Amino acid sequence: MARFDRYMLSQLMVLFGFFALVLVSVYWINRAVQLFDRLIGDGQTALVFAEFTALTLPSVIRIVLPIAGFAATLYVTNRLSTESELTVMQSTGFSPWRLARPVVYFGLIVGLMVAVLANVLVPRSLKQLQLREAEISQNVTARLLTEGTFLHPTDGVTFYIREIAPDGRMNDVFLSDRRDPSESVTHTAASAYLVRTDTGPALVMINGLTQRLSRPAMQLNTTHFADLSYGIKGLIETNDSAPPLLRHFSTYELLTSPVHIQVRTGVSAGVFTEELHARLSQPLFALTVALLGFATLLSGGFSRFGVWRQIVLALLYLVLIKALESVVTDPVLSNPARWPLLYLPALIGLLLAAALLARAAGQLPSLSAWRRRKAALS
Structure with missing residues (x-):
């Protein structure tokens, strides 16, 4: 790995860790307040509260990581552009495609983290959380034997x-x-x-x-x-007869025993297919948003007024991709054969990032250049 790649990747990872910590803390506090009211109100100890919040963390981290990667990419790219470091690298012969290489490495690292979380850790944590909730709901001592407190079992x-x-x-x-x-x-x-x-x-x-x-x-x-x-x-409310949920099975189990899991959970083929391919497409989304954020800022070029317009445009691209994810979900739920649609938002984001990099490299004319050429021909 070249020195510039290591330098930019280290900057991205540091800022990624910072944004991930901040966003996870915000999400965690929001859920912890709800858990605190429910568990402490039922007479549970602080240790049980800590265990439950720890089991909910993988789900929170899975949601936050792509957004933290996107924010880190915007911040680092903006800083390198403001301090003219990207301009210097381009003047030495680095093309936008070459500058994007450490961002691709970074997106792959974040995507790998999301893949492990979505396909392994999150199902295990949710399954363990359900088991602990069932145990606590059967624990008469914890629910009732609490002195000095009005309980509502x-x-x-x-x-x-x-x-x-x-x-x-x-x-x-x-x-x-x-x-x-x-x-x-x-x-x-x-x-x-x-x-x-x-x-x-x-x-x-x-x-x-x-x-x-x-x-x-x-x-x-x-x-x-x-x-x-x-x-x-x-x-005492017990969950002995509650069927297992689809999200409690790992992706490996979904791939190897699809019919058995559908029978146990009672879900339709559309719901099963949507859950499986949504997990598989999440790592690709992490790579897409990181590369899209970098390409959007780089396509704006250097400006003494900064790249705030490109930052707003990158945020709009992110919102559109997330909106497209919700649009393609319903067709898959109604017809499992349409599962490739779940990968469409991430692929569109990658194509858009490639188009922006090509524009920054001068391989695609900008809208203003196209208008000038059209006026000259007329």
């Missing part, structure tokens, strides 16, 4: 424990069940124990009071009890 149910003794006894228990629209039942007890029965876990309350409010008569009945057993199996 399911809609219409409120549970509170003032204190949990070392022997497992719960002191001063409050349980409100409002799931039945015709009545509201509130149990209060001096102490309670969590036991296992043949029909599932149950809460045995000692020395308490039951208040039953009937609607719409608004009649209140109270009952004092020495002990009362309350089944809490219905308070």
